[in-house]
Amino acid sequence: MTTRHVRAETRHPPRYRADIGGGTLMLPESRKVASLLLKGLPPGAWQKAIEVENVLQKTSPAGAKRIASLIRARLETMTDDLWLLVRDGDRDIAMQAMFAASIKHSALLGDFIDMVVRERFRGFHDTLPKTSWADYLDICRSRAPEMPVWKDSTAKKLGEHVYRILSEVDVLTDTKSCRLRKMAVRREVKEHLQGHGERYVLRCLEALE
Template identity: 25%
Template sequence: MELEYSSALTGAGFMLYEVKQIAKLKEAGFSDKDIRYKVLDENIFQYDKLSSVKRALPYILKRVDVLDGTLRKLLIEESFEVGKVINLYAIMKADRLFYEFMQEVVAEKLKKDNYYIDKMDVNFFFATKIEQNTTISNWSDSTIAKLKQVFKKILLEVGILESLKTGELNRLIVDSQVSEHLQSIGEKNYVKVMGE
């Protein structure tokens, strides 16, 4: 089943720390209802404003749910760098538009050894999607602008984008445990899109 397009990333960016906390609770056997309670009533993320957590929580849960036991364990136990890659995979897996952005813009550039992304690349991607899809064409200009921002910020936080100013791209180093596991569960295309 193909995922619907969603603008949920406007309220939930990279959020690696939060994803890790939720993964730990899931591994400990907590239900989504219990996790919701812990996040909102016990404020385990230590946020000042709970409204932003409320908005992001369903999306973070969805992200953790796309990870199997092996990936959850690696996310919790391995280094920050490994966690970043697993979180990127989870974002792509849970968000169709971001996956297509990675596939059609970032991976294409890296394949051609073009280590530079500019405003035009991002604008062209969104303009094409707006033309092709009624769901996306119905989003407000501010939603589209926010998504462009969030997409670039995710690339920055995972280390694919060197800086927002220069638009310089790096190849992501995908840990062999993650790469091998993803390939073994039939997710080779995600490894490819991450620039391997």
């Protein structure tokens, strides 16, 4: 009798996922989650802070858990040096630090900046039309055929969140006119990314300068 050794197939998650639809940058909540992460809480204490003490001030334990999980997933793509920027930085520094973590966490957000917003600036366009999002999703699907097929309502929601995030970091003046403006990346954020070899995230941010 022979024993067959079957190599397990390694499955990589799709590059483009819908997790950006879970929320925008949510700076007040992100500061609190960064603070909890820096304390190094064990699982039980983490759950108590989120679901019992309701430090995020949500209307239900399930909602608090969902938001905390998303923010934590974003922050854990980076080191605790960046968590400090989120917790203690002024509004611009903290927002840009959270933006950087969100870019690393979501290629759907990062590639939109790197491919679409960059070209709008390069072409001296002063707006970012909402139609750019649908066109971008078509490009994503051609680049990554394994990308999930989303309902139209889901695709629209993802775009709305991305545009709101760009508005939060002042790249868009608002989400109605969608007028573009350059972003001045703060020195503390740029130095963190350079020091930790975050070339992709840095390239995305520099596309906005």
